[in-house]
Amino acid sequence: MRYADQTEKVKSVRYRAGNIGDLLKHSWLIEILSFLKKQQAKSPFYYADTFSGFDEYGIGEGQAERIRRHLSRSPLFKIQKRALSRDRYLGSVSIARKVLGPAARVEVFDRNPKALDCFRGSGIGTLKIKSGYDVLNKKKFYDLIFLDPYDDFLDDHETVLAQIFRKARDSSVFLFFPFRHFAQEKGVLRIIGQSGSRYMHGSIGRGDLLLDGVYRFAVFLFPAGHMDGKAYRHLTRKLDATTSMIQGLRASG
Numbered sequence: 662m663r664y665a666d667q668t669e670k671v672k673s674v675r676y677r678a679g680n681i682g683d684l685l686k687h688s689w690l691i692e693i694l695s696f697l698k699k700q701q702a703k704s705p706f707y708y709a710d711t712f713s714g715f716d717e718y719g720i721g722e723g724q725a726e727r728i729r730r731h732l733s734r735s736p737l738f739k740i741q742k743r744a745l746s747r748d749r750y751l752g753s754v755s756i757a758r759k760v761l762g763p764a765a766r767v768e769v770f771d772r773n774p775k776a777l778d779c780f781r782g783s784g785i786g787t788l789k790i791k792s793g794y795d796v797l798n799k800k801k802f803y804d805l806i807f808l809d810p811y812d813d814f815l816d817d818h819e820t821v822l823a824q825i826f827r828k829a830r831d832s833s834v835f836l837f838f839p840f841r842h843f844a845q846e847k848g849v850l851r852i853i854g855q856s857g858s859r860y861m862h863g864s865i866g867r868g869d870l871l872l873d874g875v876y877r878f879a880v881f882l883f884p885a886g887h888m889d890g891k892a893y894r895h896l897t898r899k900l901d902a903t904t905s906m907i908q909g910l911r912a913s914g
């Protein structure tokens with residue numbers, strides 16, 4: 662298929678579960694949650710996922726096969742294995758619950774009420790907010806807040822970033838977003854650099870056009886102010902290795 666024809670075909674699909682952006686963000690999510698959970702094993706873990714999406718999604722054969730073939734030794738595969746056998750792919754809330762276990766306090770929000778419906782009656786709390794970013798203005802402490810917006814994040818990212826810098830004084834904040842042009846990611850990096858905030862960063866270029874669509878993807882972790890230097894360096898190394906693993910997948914097709 663010509664590149665232009667492929668582009669037309671993928672334009673109609675905004676989100677393909679199991680795409681390379683999902684593999685990057687969910688692999689980061691697993692590493693971050695595992696690490697933070699170990700750090701504070703005593704009290705319950707407070708996790709907020711305010712662009713939660715659904716509990717699980719249908720996954721195409723191409724994506725499932727790629728995960729099985731290239732990520733079979735990864736923590737992500739271990740978590741997704743049973744879902745993949747049903748041609749499903751777990752979303753971030755289901756992944757987090759598997760990593761954190763039943764004792765964790767999980768709170769979600771999504772502006773799509775149908776997405777929220779699938780968590781009702783499962784011990785998961787629903788935040789009373791109007792937009793996923795509003796969690797950043799809450800006084801409550803979270804071990805991790807996960808923000809997973811669409812590329813419209815780039816329309817108002819200065820405001821959101823300022824809220825993240827403030828909230829990261831007490832709570833770690835994990836941000837993932839898709840982008841089209843390198844200048845967009847650079848603009849975000851410039852603001853973060855000027856803020857003097859600590860952060861971990863990874864990104865990945867376009868994957869396979871049909872499997873992954875036309876976006877590039879960026880991940881940022883803003884660790885809570887109380888994370889010490891040793892833990893910060895350790896987690897940075899883990900996340901860098903995770904990014905490289907997914908970048909390798911892109912090269913292997």
Ligand SMILES: C[S@@+](CC[C@H](N)C(=O)[O-])C[C@H]1O[C@@H](n2cnc3c(N)ncnc32)[C@H](O)[C@@H]1O
Pocket residue numbers: 676711712713714715751752753754770771772773776791792793794809810811
């Ligand atoms: C990329 S999907 C989430 C995927 C999910 N976090 C995962 O990793 O499995 C983005 C979700 O954000 C929701 N959304 C978009 N804008 C929002 C907003 N301003 N506040 C809350 N949710 C929003 C959409 O309805 C969609 O379900």
